[in-house]
Amino acid sequence: MKNRYHYLLALSGFALLAGCTQDKKAGQEAAKAISADEIKSHIAVLADDSLMGRKPFTAGETKATAYIASEFKKAGLEPGNNGSYFQDVPMVEITSTPSATMQISGKSSMSLAPLTDFVTFSRQEIDSVQLKNSPLVFAGYGVVAPEYHWNDYAGLDVKGKTVVVLVNDPGFKNGDPTFFKGDTMTYYGRWTYKYEEAARQGAAGVLIIHQTEPASYGWEVVSNSNTGAKLYLTQKDKHLSRCKVEGWVTENAGKKLLAAAGITGDIRALARKKDFKAIPLNMNVSLSIKNKLKYSTSHNVIGTLKGSTQPDEYVLYSAHWDHLGIGKPDAKGDSVYNGAVDNASGVAAIISVAKAFQQAKDKPKRSIVFLAVTAEEQGLLGSEYYATHPIYSLNKTIADLNMDALGNYGETKDIAITGKGQNDLEDYVAEIAKQDGLTLIGDRHPGSGSYYRSDHFNFAKQGVPALDINNGSDSKTHGAGYGEQQQKEYGDNRYHQPADNYSADMDATGMAQIADILFRVGTKLSNESTFPGWKNGSEFKEVRDKALVK
Incomplete structure (x- = not known):
């Protein structure tokens, strides 16, 4: 579906100026509400050994989901599922x-x-x-x-x-x-x-x-x-x-x-x-x-901020709360797979974004939905369940903005878009990147199919434009290549290992950078009346086009 928003901006210089002003205002509000220290405080809880690696069906799930629900409530979100913050996800x-x-x-x-x-x-x-x-x-x-x-x-x-x-x-x-x-x-x-x-x-x-x-x-x-x-x-x-x-x-x-x-x-x-x-x-x-x-039941956690004028249209934020639980000990004898980066970081970020929306002076016109899903590590199961059993109509879901394994090596001068070239949401990021002097890059290893490997993919399969972004490799403080070096170190030594732990020395400013950008994208989406679409050549375009005709 063609995005009329961009067409109208091209016609109206005044609208463009207003849009830039709104973006800057949203960015200033986000800077106050989203902080690296707050994100770290949530990671410290979610990646603590007491949560036992946050594996579904364990006491670690109970603690993790209860914490997320309590933080959603503190952020002023309403229970997202008919009076409950939880959606049952039956699994075998x-x-x-x-x-x-x-x-x-x-x-x-x-x-x-x-x-x-x-x-x-x-x-x-x-x-x-x-x-x-x-x-x-x-x-x-x-x-x-x-x-x-x-x-x-x-x-x-x-x-x-x-x-x-x-x-x-x-x-x-x-x-x-x-x-x-x-x-x-x-x-x-x-x-x-x-x-x-x-x-x-x-x-x-x-x-x-x-x-x-x-x-x-x-x-x-x-x-x-x-x-x-x-x-x-x-x-x-x-x-x-x-x-x-x-x-x-x-x-x-x-x-x-x-x-x-x-x-x-x-x-x-x-x-x-x-x-x-x-x-x-x-x-x-x-x-x-x-x-x-x-057989047992796991849970997605869901909270909503009701829109002021278009409450039956939704901007969705997603992140998976689960990790791998307790497994084989490493050389240091640590057997708890805490998943601090993967993906306590994403959950911490959406909690911070929820707080930013609640504190914003101007409330969103469309509703904002915050979804922390289960069993991503088991095959994107929680997001698949929601996408096939949606609480809010996917035809009315404007976009899914996903956060998974955010970089813990500080702010970067470039922003990486997973599956770059898929949909119009990238244009929203591009506008913000231009304002902030940032460069947009795509997948460093496009053959790995990263766009199909996190929760946003299940929404894409149903036709909902879905966006997943992360920090690039050009560090604002350490120079070009530093981020890639840190990503390699993480991939080699900590990804899906007990070493993916919280540290007080963790640099979460890059996580806050991504959360800020996606808050601003969501703010813009929540105040429009049009729908972003898929770009020509995307395998998901036909699904969305058919869905919006119904």
């Missing part, structure tokens, strides 16, 4: 244990070992599943993308079969930036999509061949993330519409499978050929999985 915890080996028979025979060669699991809510002599088919990237005239399943019947597919999409390292989106991953490249599409096609099983560069992470991330207990949203059909078996195989194991069928060389180049057709491997796979099921 499934602990999948695969058989001792994955047996391959037929043209060639081989035996693959768990963790060393593969990881598999099942989200079907039953005690056990089995693949017995399921025919293996190499389905390229496993993509059906009509807008790119691409269908790896064309003419292929995979019922009862197990598909073997590649991670990422055909555009990655293809050399043509117009083919798919070049090195920028589309949703078709995400592992979640591979599983969804294989299920839609009726496959019994789906195995993704891991490769580090196109996945953007090593095999250890795959193996650590897909073993032990996993959480899923409960479904009426008990997930029986999904493949019996989902999983990954190592690059070596995948190439071994394909080589046994005569497929050698650059398998990615083969699969991205426009005349590629799925290839039966003339081998069968046999594997069983035993599931241990546990």
Whole structure:
């Protein structure tokens, strides 16, 4: 939908001046209400050992969600769910244990070992599943993308079969930036999509061949993330519409499978050929999985500030409150995964933004919704539940402004927009960046598909324009490259590790910088009468356009 707001600004110099004045005023108010010290004070509570790593279904959840609700109340927010600050999120915890080996028979025979060669699991809510002599088919990237005239399943019947597919999409390292989106991953490249599409096609099983560069992470991330207990949203059909078996195989194991069928060389180049057709491997796979099921309910936390004149239209702020709980001790003996940056920082920021709105002299015309969601670390589950069970109509939700893992290395001269080029919300950030003398940058590693890896994505899937921004790498105090160095240090040593702790020395000024920008974006959105839209070429544009016609 075209944004009439920008059109009117182009026509009216007076409106432009008024808009800039309003932005500066909002920025001044935010500076008073949003402070680095306040953000740090919330992180100190949320990342304390007493919260046990904020894992869903634990006492740590109870403490974390109670604290967030109390802070929403202190900020003057009304309970967001019919008199309650909580939205129930029913989930099932499934602990999948695969058989001792994955047996391959037929043209060639081989035996693959768990963790060393593969990881598999099942989200079907039953005690056990089995693949017995399921025919293996190499389905390229496993993509059906009509807008790119691409269908790896064309003419292929995979019922009862197990598909073997590649991670990422055909555009990655293809050399043509117009083919798919070049090195920028589309949703078709995400592992979640591979599983969804294989299920839609009726496959019994789906195995993704891991490769580090196109996945953007090593095999250890795959193996650590897909073993032990996993959480899923409960479904009426008990997930029986999904493949019996989902999983990954190592690059070596995948190439071994394909080589046994005569497929050698650059398998990615083969699969991205426009005349590629799925290839039966003339081998069968046999594997069983035993599931241990546990049902429970987690919670999203939600508070609202009612709009003065357009209360039935909503600007949404989101951040996930959960982390990984208590796990394997590190070298120092610390076993609590506190998630100070990931994502106590985002929750602290939205609490501060809520306070800023409440203290603002001019109250927003549209309603502002603050949503702290559960189980992001388990697959964006809390935001998925809200997006599919919205308390406030998504057709009337103007935008989702998400905050996740904000930089703890101070203010930067540049601001990073995740998935840059997706929607009109970036233009709002651009206006503020210009006022503040900041440079906008996109993903540093576009092939990693960062836009599909945090909670804003679930709103994008439903057509709601969604924005996720973070600090750049050009430090205001330490110079260019400092931020990237700090990001690498965090990624190497603290991301999803017990070392992601709160420290009194933590520099939260960059977190306040992001919160301030998103407060100003939300202020502008809350006082308009128009809707931002998706840019041409976005895979989410059609969904929104159809939704707003209803």
